[in-house]
Every structure is written in C-alpha cells, then in structure tokens.
Amino acid sequence: MMLQRSHIAPPRPDILEKGAWALFLDLDGTLLDIAASPESVLVPKHLVEVLATLRNQLGGALAILSGRSLRTIDRLLHPLLISAAGEHGAVLRLPQGDVLEADASTMVPSHWRQMIHRAAEAWPGVLVEEKSHGLALHYRANPAFSVPVTALLEQFVESDPHFDILPALMARELRHRSINKGAALRRLMDNQTFRGRLPLFIGDDVTDEDAIAAAEQMGGIGLRVADAFAGEPARVRAWLSDLAAIDAPLAQQTARS
Numbered sequence: 104m105m106l107q108r109s110h111i112a113p114p115r116p117d118i119l120e121k122g123a124w125a126l127f128l129d130l131d132g133t134l135l136d137i138a139a140s141p142e143s144v145l146v147p148k149h150l151v152e153v154l155a156t157l158r159n160q161l162g163g164a165l166a167i168l169s170g171r172s173l174r175t176i177d178r179l180l181h182p183l184l185i186s187a188a189g190e191h192g193a194v195l196r197l198p199q200g201d202v203l204e205a206d207a208s209t210m211v212p213s214h215w216r217q218m219i220h221r222a223a224e225a226w227p228g229v230l231v232e233e234k235s236h237g238l239a240l241h242y243r244a245n246p247a248f249s250v251p252v253t254a255l256l257e258q259f260v261e262s263d264p265h266f267d268i269l270p271a272l273m274a275r276e277l278r279h280r281s282i283n284k285g286a287a288l289r290r291l292m293d294n295q296t297f298r299g300r301l302p303l304f305i306g307d308d309v310t311d312e313d314a315i316a317a318a319e320q321m322g323g324i325g326l327r328v329a330d331a332f333a334g335e336p337a338r339v340r341a342w343l344s345d346l347a348a349i350d351a352p353l354a355q356q357t358a359r360s
C-alpha cells in the first residue's frame with residue numbers, strides 16, 4: 104500500500120530551525136517494521152540517506168536510541184556511523200566518535216547466560232539474543248513460551264534486584280536497572296553537539312517510555328508511534344523523508360538486512 108503524503112502525521116515544530124532541536128529515534132518498530140526475528144528486519148534503502156541528510160541539517164544532533172547492540176545498529180545502518188545508544192543505553196557513541204560503556208558490574212552475569220542458553224535448548228522457537236551488557240529472549244516463533252521464559256528471568260531478578268525484566272515485543276530482556284533510554288538521552292543532550300537544543304524523541308515500545316519522559320521533562324517532545332503515526336513505521340519514515348525534503352518511496356520496498 105502506498106501512503107499519501109497528505110496522510111503523514113503529526114504536525115511538527117520547526118525542527119530544522121538552526122540550533123533549535125535534537126532528534127532521537129528508536130529503531131525497531133519506529134524506523135523499521137517489526138519482523139519475524141531480529142535478523143530478518145529489512146532496512147528500506149532510502150532510510151540511511153534520510154538519516155544522513157537529517158543529521159547534517161541538524162548540525163549532528165541526531166541519535167538512534169535502541170535496544171540493539173551498537174554493532175547491530177551499525178550493520179543495519181551501514182555505511183552510516185551515527186550517534187547512538189545501544190542496548191538501551193549501556194553503550195553510547197557520542198557525535199565525536201567516542202564510545203562510552205556502562206560499568207562491567209551492569210553486565211548480566213555469565214552463569215545466568217549459561218543457564219538461559221541451557222533452558223532455551225529445550226524451548227523450540229525461543230531465540231537467545233546476546234548483547235554485551237544485556238540479553239533478550241525472543242518467543243515470537245512460539246508465543247506459548249512467554250510463560251517459562253518470564254518465570255526463568257524472574258528467578259534471576261529476584262536473586263539480584265539490581266537487574267530487572269524489560270517487557271519487549273514478543274520478548275523479555277534482562278537489563279541492569281541503572282540502564283535506560285531516558286538516561287541515554289540525557290547523557291547525549293549533555294554533549295556539545297546536542298546541548299542547548301530541545302529533544303524530540305520517537306519510540307514505540309515500553310522501553311521507549313523513559314526517553315519520552317526525559318524528552319518531555321527537558322521541555323521537548325516525546326512521540327509514540329501508536330498515537331502519532333498510527334502504529335506504522337512507514338509513516339515515521341515518510342515524516343522524516345518529508346522533513347529532510349527527500350522524495351523517498353514511503354512504503355517499505357527494496358531492502359537490505
């Protein structure tokens with residue numbers, strides 16, 4: 104289905120006004136359509152061009168805030184190396200290229216990881232996604248496993264309250280409580296490239312609520328894909344293309360993984 108530009112929501116402030124705004128974007132479910140597995144997402148070919156153009160127009164003040172690892176963000180958006188928070192903010196790349204990592208004490212312990220892998224071997228369709236600090240267990244291929252997956256992770260967080268379970272789309276993630284996208288947004292806003300601007304964040308999931316709250320607390324705007332873009336990443340992409348004045352196809356089409 105082709106979307107008409109007249110259907111693009113929502114109204115927006117003058118985001119490109121010099122030095123006024125910084126843009127923060129979630130990846131899965133916001134820029135990318137949800138796919139059957141983390142590895143099978145498709146990246147519309149114009150997306151990278153749109154992001155690169157907007158970054159330049161914003162004087163560098165554009166960042167991706169994702170639950171994905173930084174390495175995966177870079178692979179998906181290749182050849183763009185963009186400011187980003189990976190793993191919900193456990194790993195941050197600043198505009199100047201420096202990479203900051205949360206302390207090793209925030210990493211999911213290796214014996215938990217081993218126990219999770221052992222359990223998942225007996226759960227057909229359950230996928231373990233390893234990240235440097237966190238870990239996600241996906242059950243999209245077999246939703247009945249949401250119950251034992253959650254029960255297993257609950258045992259871990261009950262034994263160590265520094266960690267919590269992040270509900271994700273057809274997945275559960277283990278994450279240190281100190282790590283969230285709101286803190287990542289604030290940390291980036293403290294960087295000279297972002298400082299003095301107002302943040303505008305777009306996200307779709309529970310994990311994005313911290314960044315929405317942070318953006319609003321800083322006087323900016325937090326947009327939920329469900330409310331502002333009818334739940335459709337294609338509309339977010341269209342809105343961004345429009346902002347960048349790039350005449351990109353609006354629906355997802357030729358893509359690369």
Ligand SMILES: O=P(O)(O)OC[C@H]1O[C@H](O[C@H]2O[C@H](CO)[C@@H](O)[C@H](O)[C@H]2O)[C@H](O)[C@@H](O)[C@@H]1O
Nearest residue numbers: 130131137138139140141169170171272273274
């Ligand atoms: O913060 P995000 O960029 O939105 O990342 C959140 C998680 O996204 C990925 O999982 C989700 O998307 C997959 C691909 O569409 C889908 O198959 C899965 O069911 C979703 O949960 C990613 O794999 C996670 O690491 C991210 O934390």
